Amino acid sequence: MKQQKLHLVRKIVKGQDDSKPWGQDAQAKVGSRLIELLMETAYIQPPVDQRADGPPDIRPAFRHSLRTIIKEQQKFSRRYGVIECDPLVRQGLDRTARHMVMPYMPMLVPPVNWTGYDKGGHLFLPSFVMRTHGARQQREAVKRAPRKQLEEVYEALDTLGNTKWRVNKRVLGVVDRIWSSGGRLADLVDREDIPLPEKPETEDEAETKKWKWQLRAAKKENSERHSQRCDVELKLAVARKLKDEDGFYYPHNLDFRGRAYPMHPHLNHLGSDLCRGFLEFAEGRPLGKSGLRWLKIHVANLYAGGVDKLSYEGRMSFTENHLEDIFDSADRPLEGKRWWLGAEDPFQCLAVCINLAEALRSPSPETAISHMPVHQDGSCNGLQHYAALGRDKLGAIAVNLVAGDKPADVYSGIAARVLEIMRRDAEKDPVTEPNALRARLLLNQVDRKLVKQTVMTSVYGVTYVGARDQIKRRLKERGLIVDESEIFSASCYTAKTTLTALGEMFEAARGIMGWLGDCAKIIASENQPVRWTTPLGLPVVQPYRKLGRHLIKTSLQVLTLQRETDKVMVKRQRTAFPPNFVHSLDGSHMMMTAVACKRAGLNFAGVHDSYWTHACDVDLMNSILREKFVELYDKPILENLLEGFQQSFPKLSFPPLPERGDFNLKDVIDSPYFFN
Incomplete structure (x- = not known):
């Protein structure tokens, strides 16, 4: 039997042209056979202290089985092939997770500047300027775009990638102490499972049914806790590995709409409060009078709970009224009153408390050095873009x-x-x-x-x-x-x-959303995806196509793979277009701001509609981001979009542009709470 299968594998391999990548069928067949070989040869034996008397308990480390899963809401069932690992293997993986080698770590040297679709980012690991997730048309559109057309996009990604970060060791130390004592604080998951309910010794069906529900709920909770623990361990592993480095960098790339993301997945500034609490700028800058003010405002913003809705003066007063709590949080984060734990973003709040306490205790607070990124966030940013588009x-x-x-x-x-x-x-x-x-x-x-x-x-x-x-x-x-x-x-x-x-x-926003949806429906009804070019020159093609089922018979089981067909999903193309279009605009605004901040000598990081820089530079960044917003919407964005549709589909009739109001866009320049 083995010889026969070996012959089949050799036949598959031999039939492949070495100059071309393997097709999906060949990959699935060879992969299934490799899994089968692993199951046939990998065995596990419990440690000596766990062995029972009698013959040695040697058992397969992995098993393959078919399971029928009933989808209650969709009212159908489906059979899935499952590879299960022995509980001992899972325990071993849990123990060794912190020692695993992770690809796509942050870089210790600046990333390679982007010059093409697959040219830039990491030095040696494969890097692509866009996360296309197999969407061939989108990938080809970016590859075909002239380099000059994408120069500003590349410059923005290089700017974001050249921001130098370091680990905040004091916050890491606090997290390590909380984690080693069982978690449970500052939104960290409990490191212990909840005990499973004991089966009642009764034949009462109602009691048994109740126990089964409780058991299922407990197992679900424990499974979720396990997943969250793994996530925390990964973040901690990266932070511990990098804590003694002078600095590191995050190469960035784009999603298909033109939003920028760090390529490292586990510990980055797009992540949770835990990630953001760990990270600070590697370069320190003197606070100055302006920086000291923004650091105090930043404390209030992170504490939130309605405080972030106050005027700037109100937020300053909040911080100044809590200076005793801030000093206590910095000095005795776990032994003191733990005021910082009441914040909406506790670890970031702790980091700023430490920085502010150091500054206020120094002989000259305004000359104190700060590494803290201070955020300026848009107010319901999607609606801000719609209001600007509609002059509403x-x-x-x-x-x-x-x-x-x-x-x-x-x-x-x-x-x-x-x-x-x-x-x-x-x-x-x-x-x-x-x-x-x-x-x-x-x-x-x-x-x-x-x-x-x-x-x-x-x-x-x-x-x-x-x-x-x-x-x-x-x-x-x-x-x-x-x-x-x-x-x-x-x-x-x-x-x-x-x-x-x-x-x-938001009458204008509704009108624009409706117009965008109507245009998308007209295009998709011709079995064409909606495509447009962002104000920065990035071509976008919506990837939503109907999926077909493709069966592949392997040595393990018959695999059902999904493949994109040539038919677009009309409804999905229509409903996704308004949000995707607005995301392409907020991505453009962020990248325009990033490039302008770099040219002004600022350190800049962007998280979609949240812009970060040193406390001393917030006023300048605020001025730049408002100017760039006005510059963006001074362009005839909807007119250009309609013109592009008419050129691509000259035989189709599109609805006229929605009516717009008389809002003066330049009012944004003087609006203190546009981003705040």
């Missing part, structure tokens, strides 16, 4: 494109509008108006938290069903409405009211 004055005021005494909070604004509609409905006769009772029930429930997720996702084209489910989850969390049917009807009513309020406040 009402929308611009709601998302801080216009100066105000304190930051406008779009979520509170929508909540107030929803409450206004519900109050009107509550006064109506419940006999003729069924929503009157629902409105009365919900009057005390409407706040920014109830509508926040729906407002955030509105820019991504959230549907009525999506909004209803989001609001239903919030109402369930509160537990004031118990009856399922009442929760459902209340969620339906609130979702409709929230979407109505959004449509009223």
